[in-house]
Amino acid sequence: MFEDLFNFAMQRSRKQAFGFYLAYSILTIMFLFIFGILMALIFGEKIVGEAVQIGRAFAVVVPLVLSFEILRRKKAFTFSNVIVALSSGVLGTLGIFVGLIPTAYLTTLPVFTDENKPERESLID
Numbered sequence: 001m002f003e004d005l006f007n008f009a010m011q012r013s014r015k016q017a018f019g020f021y022l023a024y025s026i027l028t029i030m031f032l033f034i035f036g037i038l039m040a041l042i043f044g045e046k047i048v049g050e051a052v053q054i055g056r057a058f059a060v061v062v063p064l065v066l067s068f069e070i071l072r073r074k075k076a077f078t079f080s081n082v083i084v085a086l087s088s089g090v091l092g093t094l095g096i097f098v099g100l101i102p103t104a105y106l107t108t109l110p111v112f113t114d115e116n117k118p119e120r121e122s123l124i125d
Contacts, residue, residue: 001015001016001018001019002064003016003061005019005020005021005023006051008069008072008074008107009073009074009111010107011074011107011108011109011110012023012107012108012109012110013108016107017104017105017107017108020103020104020107021100021103021104024100024103025096025097025100028058028059028100029094032054032055033056034053034103035051035054036055039051047060049092056093058096059092059093059095059096059099060092060093060099061089061092062079062092062099062100063092063099063100063103064085064086064088066088066100066103067084067085067086067088067089067102067103067106068085069112070085070100070107071085071106073111075110075112075113076106076109076111081106081109084105084106085103085106088100088101088102088106
């Protein structure tokens, strides 16, 4: 379930994709929690409003970066896959748990090689 979490080219099963989703959700929340504590220790309580904004930005950026890194490693830049990757950022506005759902789906795609290229041309060669 939690095999090769940092191998973005790996084609995952549904169970492994769920493990990827859980792991990256928890890692992002843990990072933001520690970051928030450090910011509160350094700047005091006046930083709370800005910390919330930083957390919201991370909820959009992390799924986007992960999604496009997965597409890059799998050489899977088709139109539909790019739309799914972009939707991870849009859904990230609802929170990290929602934003990582399309990202987890992208991990289930196969790695494209010369033998199994998609029928349509990819956006990026």
